[in-house]
Amino acid sequence: MTQTLSKPAETKTQYTVTWEKLPDDFKLPDDPVENIDQPLLAAALREALDLAGFILASMLIASNFGLCAKVNDKTVVKAPDWVYVPSVLPAEPGEVRRSYTRNAEGEVPAVVMEFLSDTDGSEYSNKPTYPYGKWRFYERILQVPIYVIFEPKSGVLEAYRLSESGEYELQEPDANQRFWIESMGLFLGVWEGEKSQRRGYWLRWWDENGNLLLWGVERVQQEQQRAEQEQQRADRLAEYLRSQGINPDEI
Secondary structure, three states: OOOOOOOOOOOOOOOOEEOOOOOOOOOOOOOOOOOOHHHHHHHHHHHHHHHOOOOOOOOEEEOOOEEEEEEOOEEEEEOOOEEEEOOEOOOOOOOOOOEEEOOOOEOOOOEEEEEOOOOOOHHHOOOOOOOOOHHHHHHHHOOOOEEEEEEOOOOEEEEEEEOOOOOEEEOOOOOOOOEEEOOOOEEEEEEEEEEOOEEEEEEEEEOOOOOEOOOHHHHHHHHHHHHHHHHHHHHHHHHHHHHOOOOHHHO
16 A cells, blocks of 8 residues: 655755764663554564574664764764664674664665654654754665655555665555565565454565565464365365275274
8 A cells, every 4th residue: 555745855965974883881862662553563574584584693673773873973873663784794792782883883774664653754854954854864874775664554655765866766566566675585565454462554575476474373374274174185085985995094
């Protein structure tokens, strides 16, 4: 489900950006999660990838996790609802990764996602001055190739791709209303149903052949259905053998 929204107004601003890992004593923002939907949506995205064997130790997939840069000598931290980095440098022994700085700690984040809430629409903010709007930060400073914005209540999904000119352009979905995420080799789309006692719209992954990446409970249900079908086939075979005067228990 998609709709076209007007992109933020263009503003030309020059930035001096340096990529420095945050010091251990840097106090990260401790903003609360805005609603219960956000962690559920993020966890569901990761769960399907994990069960499909997609996630490697070299990747970073996180939610509400600080992405950092020093812009014009000021440290800026934004925490998207979901982020995927294809390759990161190993953490030091005993180190707990608290944040991520591109170049200093690995590759550019390939995908960031924001789930809209009942706030001021900061996900579309192109504010060109410190502390910078999210849109501006992802597009001009971090230069993230894919920026996804999802409205859980309506199911509206938008995917923006960074163009050669360095600006986000709204992508058109395919015939199934899904977006191909090339860096992941997967489609991203909207699915309506229930999980974790939440009924509504969810973001889901599909592989290149159109197969849905299942959640754990769906895998269990699928195995149960297979077992039931096998039992039904066995029962039918046994019934046929008996009709032919053959005791299946003696075979």
